[in-house]
Amino acid sequence: MIHGLVKVGYQPLHCFVQKKIGLSVNVSLEPDNLPSTEKFRKYKQNVDLPPILPKNKKKPYPIPVKKMLRASREDKKASRIGDKKPLEPPKNGLLVPELIPVAYEVIEYWKVLIRGVARLLTVVPVYGCSKCSDVHVGPAGHQIQNCYGSGNSQRRSYHSWVRGSINDVLVPIESYHLFDPFGRRIKHETRFNYDRIPAVIELCIQAGVDLPQYPSRRRTKPIRMLGKKVVDIGGYMEDPKPCQSEDAMALLAELDTYGAHNVRPPLSENEKRKLAETTIKAYSTVRRGVRQLMRKYTVKACGYCTEVHVGPWGHNAKLCGAFKHQWRDGKHGWQDATLDEVIPPNYVWHVQDPKGPPLTSKLKKFYGKAPAVVELCVQAGAQIPDAYRPMMRIDIVVPDSEEAKLVA
Secondary structure: OEEEEOOOOOOOOEEEEOOEOOEOOOOOOOOOOOOHHHHHHHOOOOOOOOOOOOOOOOOOOOOOHHHHHHHHHHHHHHHHOOOOOOOOOOOOOOOOHHHHHHHHHHHHHHHHHHHHHHHHOOOOOEEEEOOOOOEEEOOOOOEOOOOOOOOOOOOOOOOOEEEOOHHHHOOOOEEEOOOOOOOOOOOOOOHHHOOEEEHHHHHHHHOOOOEOOEOOOOOOOOOEEEOOEEEEOOOOOOOOOOOOOHHHHHHHHHHOHHHOOOOOOOOOHHHHHHHHHHHHHHHHHHHHHHHHHHOOOOEEEEOOOOOEEEOOOOOOOOOOOOOOOOOOOOOOOEEEOOHHHHOOOOEEEOOOOOOOOOOEOOOHHHOOEEEHHHHHHHHOOOOOOHHHHHHHOOOOOOOOOOHHHHOO
């Protein structure tokens, strides 16, 4: 006799067989011949979102503090006995040749991503709350009562929806452009002498992409450092003036989300589906490429606010207004950045049936979430990537409001 056992959660589907008259039958419900444990690791049923960090505390370090202190003690011990390890690119100011094609690929797919999202916004509506930072992708805003903006008590925590823009889907994270990352630090008084560009573009420029609008210093000899102090950087050079030609200004509009306007909508359903597939592929490629670049090139993020700086150390502009900024005189608390701080996913609720009723607070535990770009492309007709299926809870059937009371 065969007994099937199904459990909601992380446990995969198994089939247990009882032995009868010395006969053993092995029945597997997995599609492939892989063991069930390997299938379980590859395809999880449900995955929770990263927890929302409190604003009255500093963000956790990506690298544990004990590991950083251990590495610092080893470096000090090696410097005392004169065993100095040479700096490797890009820590010594030189480029990493293997990552130059990756940087160019990220730039090209970044343009594709911006154009694709801008065109999809003409056919898939996106709404943003005028009182908080919540975003919803769908024909109408949801009815989940989780607004903590101003006047939420009068609205019973319902959102005040307005039509969104591309910056609600691709959250703009900007960084100062530096001609020489190892040169003079940006001071609070000189912060207006530097351009602000998307952090992804600045990372690609420092990784080897040459843009005439944003020149960067390319060294042929490595710098010399004594501990954490730069001894020789090859002399200071004045920042050259950026190119102001018409072609240069047109390229700038392609690299920034603020220049995405006057785009034509897709002509047909087939074209809309192909555009959605291209856009979601570009999003995955950009995140994968930026992850590769961040393994070698240093990117710093403030532990209290959303400021990001691409370079070996952070700037000294006193612009932090987050928790206890008075104690720090407005200076940022720099630490190593994560991928989600450079390219924020901006999670939104996943709508399984865009033509159905709006999402409600009573059924919130049955809904999944996804990055805004992924949800936009999925509603436009793209296939759901396997990496986001557990997060979007595709296999959960959303019950009616009356049926939800009977769910354990």
